[in-house]
Amino acid sequence: MEQHWTRLRGQRLLNKAFLPAWIVFGVFLISFAFIERQTHIIHTQTERAEVLKSVGEVQSRMEGIIHSDLQLLRGLVASVSLHPEMNQEEFSALSHLVVDGNDDFYGIAIAPDLIVTLIHPIERHQNVIGLNFNENAAISQLAEQARITRDLVFSGPFELLKSGGTGFAARFPIFVERDGVEVFWGIVSSVLDEYHLYDRAGILDPELGLSFAIRGRNGLGASGDVFFGDEEIFNSDAVLSTINLPVGSWQLAAIPQAGWSTSHFASWWVRVPVILVGLLVLVPTFLMCSISQQRNVMVKSLSRNERQLRDQAQELKKLSTVVESASDSVVINDKFGRIQWVNKAFTDMTGYSFEEAVGQDPANILDGPETNRETIRQIHEHIERGEPFRTEIVNYAKDGRKFWIETYLVPTRDEKGELLFTAAIERDITATKRQEHELAEARNVAERATEAKSAFIATMSHEIRTPMNGIIGMSELLKESKLPPEARGHVKIVHESAQSLLAIINDILDLSSLEAGKLEISSHDFDLRKCIEGAVGLVRATALNKGLKIAVEMSDDLPYFVSGDDGRIRQIMLNLLGNAVKFTSEGQITLRANTDKKDSHRLHIEVEDTGIGLSDEQIPHVFDRFAQADAGIARKFGGTGLGLSIARHLVHQMDGGISVRSALGKGTCFSFTIQVAPAVDVPIIEAVERPIDLSVLRGLRLLLVEDNGTNRFLIHRFLKDAGLEIWDAKDGLEGIDVFEQVQPDIVLMDMSMPKLDGVEATRRIRAMNLPQPPIIALTANAFESDREACLNAGMNDFLSKPLQKKQLLATLIECLKHHERHVDIPQAQAVN
Template sequence: MMRSPLGSDAQAIAFEARHSPEGLLARYANGRVKHFWARQVLTAIGAGSLALLDTVQLGLITCALALVGEGVDCAILRQVPRWLKRGMPFDWISRITTVTAGFQAMTISACILLTLLAQSEHHVSFFAIAFLVGATFNAGVVITYHPPAGKTRVGIYAATGLIYMALDIAMEGGLVAHHGFEMMAVLLMANNVRAFLTMVIGAQRYHVQSNRELIKGAQALEKSNQELLEAQREARQLALVARHANDSVIMSDKHGKIIWINEAFQKVTGFGWHEAVGQEAGALLNGPETDAETIQAIQSAVREGRPVRTHILNYTKDGRRIWVDINLVPICDEDGQTDVVVAVERDITAAKMHAIELAGAKAKAEEAARAKAAFLATMSHEIRTPMNGIIGMSDLLSESALGPQQREYVSAIHTSAESLLRIINDILDYSKLDAGKMTMVEEPFSLARCIRMSADLLRGSARDKGLFLDICHDMALPDIIMGDEGRVRQVLLNLLGNAVKFTAAGGITLRVMAERKGTTYAVRISVTDTGIGVPPDRAARIFEQFEQADVATTRKFGGTGLGLAISRQLAQRMNGNLVLMPGDKPGATFVFTFAASAQPAERPTELRAPAVTQVLDLTGITILLAEDNRTNSLLIARYLADAEITLWFATNGREAVELVREHKPDVVLMDVSMPELDGITATIQIRETQGWQPHIIALTANAFDSDRDDCIAAGMNDFLPKPVRKADLLAALARSPRVHKPLGSSPTHRVSGEGQAKEAPNWTSQPASGTTSGRSTRSSGL
């Protein structure tokens, strides 16, 4: 049976959830409640037998006792799923259900001991012992699901057998002949019970372990296949980029002999494949006027295994001189020796020869800068899509029943993913600034609260390193100022985060002052640490993109080198600046200044309150999820797993349009980037249709303001950037006019996909009694 990608991961999650202590307890409770009447067959047989063989009163008494015990136990067990969902302590639930199990076992034991009162001439000891063995077998069947309850029942039944024999002997006035046979019968039955329990427990453990090993094997196989496919895809993409690049690309061995060239090289130089491959690049391209020092510099860089970029004069096949900008990168082997040299060359002859074409070259450079920004934004989109799955699934996994070691692993995954997301956001912010698309807002906020909240976020990290973090101000701060609170906090978090990162002892002091000048405030915030500081020769460069104090700093502390560059540009956008103050003391002092307008007297203060996550009732609504990434679809399905909804899946925009027309969903979660038909075009087609119009929410990793505007212009009602968090998704659904009621009773989740079963993986956890039919996947939550 073929499974969708990452199907075994979902299967492993569902398997571990079912076999976790909470899952086993829930299954135990459901099973006991479900088979209540089946167990009463044994009760009816016992009570009826006593009524026929002895008295009706004795039969009724034993039947009533058994039903009382079963009724109390099942009444408590019916509450277990609700308690687990509400987050009640597991140990408390286990103890309560163990007590009710013991009470139920004692009522059965009381029924068995009452047979001693039988007035029949025939001994009923064998009947009582057989009944006791049957009850023990019944307790042993579920002992692996709730060990405390099972062991309590078995212990009570064992004690009952001993009490029964002792009372029987006492009532007979001593041992008589039939007692020996009864004792032998008890021993034989006890041995059978022991063998049965051993077999049940061993078989269950073997079954669970075997299934777990099978799932682990499937996960390993899927991961290996995915990594292999990814490596092959990346290799094909790199080969296509190099082959069709506009710049000349040359690959040479460590001796300088050419081993590969692209088509652009052949067009620029005139040398064909067979004429160039096997020749030394210098001998083929250099000429009498080529600068010897430049040649020497390139050869030295190759020998030392370091990259070099320079301009050099080359000659084409027909003897024409061309100036090229060469970017040469040696690739080293495992021993650190140069193995392959990759050179990317660009013809800059016109820029060297003509002043007019110099302006054209400048335009090309600006175009290249815009292309870089577009590339960074595109890469941010491509990385955010899988990051959505990583962060979301780690959030969901952290909410499940995990051991300490597994929780540590999940925490490490989540922390690493958040760190990567911060790097992606830095790159995206820089590309926005570089492309001139960064917008600043003007809204009222409390400067003191902004500073305090920023410091509180880093206070825990400082405390873990034994550092102090103090906030000082020499004058009273204004209550409310006008500006972009989010960008002010972003700069503060970057400065405080760097201070904590690069400080090993001592601490950090944040000092703030705000001086009023007419209708504006000049705000000055300094962050001083006692860390490693910045060497004077590097002080000017740390505000450049991708720069840190030195390479060793990058290796030791990590980071992209974009934080200070972004922070300075943000400060300048706020009519201020960010500078490093010179000084002889250890550590560093950064000064962040910006201008903020005073709060107008006639304007009421409106501070943004923290968002409150509401619990929604999605009962009865239909949601269509249009998403081509299976991991992201799985994540959204998990987010909505507790809602009583009908959830449809579409893997491209064309399917989404068809399903909207056919099933009329209330809400559409529309991914913007999909094959065949993208989300923007699909939305336009839906809005042009005369008929049902759903509430459409955009899901996209494109986080520019222009992307949001494009979505709204196409007819979408809301916008959710990736990674999508559960709280953000629920908040967006709450804004839909079809969702308005508070959460009521426990929900049921239905996932439908008629005609879509081959597209949508089975992401729902099936209960023990669940069934799947047709091409739809449906499940009921516990």
């Protein structure tokens, strides 16, 4: 109420009827301000004059002290110039006349060639003798200045070397005559005690009531650094004075310790008459204007309040209409949690009428068996804390129908923090929940289908690879035998066809791993340039047979050793190079490799050919699975259309991207960027490949556990020249029995066999108390999970079918070299 009337009075005073009174009031304020301003100027000038007087006295004393002391030193310097060869005793006797009895001097030193040799008083400065000023850049510079100017250099303040304390240094150059030439001999250096100087000058006198600051270190005046007092004093409208030194100057600043006064005591014999005249004129004028305006102000205020009430009523009516017609349910509960009001949407959703709902606890009419008690507890906690809360909960309608709602509760509190009511906005999300459940079921079905497909592909891979092992192996054996040229050509066609079929199987396996999220990227150190050359080497023969040239361009800044998955990088390049060779009939294929300018381990590789090219319609689909430019190309050139899709996925796995540019009939260029890391350790460069030394295998016993007769026959033929004694077993159980009887030196173990598979058979063999040979897995499955299962079971290496003779022999020799047969025998048994 008081604020309301204050506002009304302010509005009356601003009315134009008060203009004469405000003019009189303005004249009064201007007159009063003028008198105050003049009084303030007089006070300020008086205060600054007093400070200036004290500053002048301090300045005069400080100049007198410094000039007097330095004049005494000049006499000493003259004596030293005449007798530079004096010893310590003579120097002390001479300095005694100048220094002793004068507390301004901290000490005097003679430094011929800038090395201190004589000092006084020597009792407290012996450790200074021998001090070489040439080793101190600052002192050496000042000494050089004295030599050039042939005059005193007055510097400081500074911390004293070795002696401790602070002071000002006066350095006089000494010149002596040698062979008729005046040369620089050294300096006479004297230190004036800093704080003794301040004390004698009166700067430290508390009775002055002033705060001092001095700047101009080394006599630089106003442009020098502050070396005494607070630098802020110079920014506080200080009284300034110049202290003239024999060489240079200082600037002295002073302000009152309590700061400049901002108020003063004016003469009330001037103020009182002015104030009385103003009151005699202003008060009656304001009273008259106030009485004439009071009625009009009250009338306007009442009219405004009436309009506000009318507008608020209309606004409430609009809000009520909106809430009542809203599609979401709106419930208002009192501070005890009972329903106060509901809209029509609530009655439609729950079946309870307005009269049935009001006064009820929502839990009594809406909760049921599946209503989550934890959610109800969270709702109560948030309401008690006065915090809005959004959640989902199961409710039940009047007819027992269950439905899901999303509710948003907003507690409202008064100024004291007490709960007034809670508004809840609720939406029926039963259909949404049903869709979520259906989507989850569909996702589970899809995941099971993907798993079934992956399992099917793995099984089919095993079933296809097993006969493929026989076809490729037997074709390798036939290639080694002496055949007529025509028969050798037939064998070559069989071998190449089998290799093509194997490449298709590998693409399908990679696709299966890709869809199952199991196509992983490993990381190890490798030779990048060798990886690129190796990929090109694998397709070079095919290209040369077609009359194509292959060019490789590697930038000079391409790193040699990096860390990454060289197998997958080689697979990407082989896909691109293989396509280039396949779709190019004349010209050349060019592989370029370089790095990003900002990151030397961001690789950019492109493969460009002069082949048939792609049209603008074909380019957007070139990376799609099973995509070929058209059916005619698929029939003519073959392939599954999976290579580029797999390559794109591998590139993305290595934090990169792949793109293509092409023109129909003019060739194609695929380019990809991948990220590798610096090599952890520079890999050992492998030696040039040498023929396999079979002497390591001669006379050893090998156990072959394989259920397929063709594969057993093929392995026997691969190893016939190795001089091994081979024992066969057709399944895991038979393999364990033969192992106990023979105790072989090495084991080849197929993974998939009837009765007992190779993984479990290996576990049982590793559990035996017998010498343990290396065990090498044989499997038609090429998934990484199969390799991990073999190694976890205790196998030493992993060979994927179809087998190659050279790979089989190399793996056997490598395992034997790095495996030491051992057996863990319990201590008690060993004693027996």
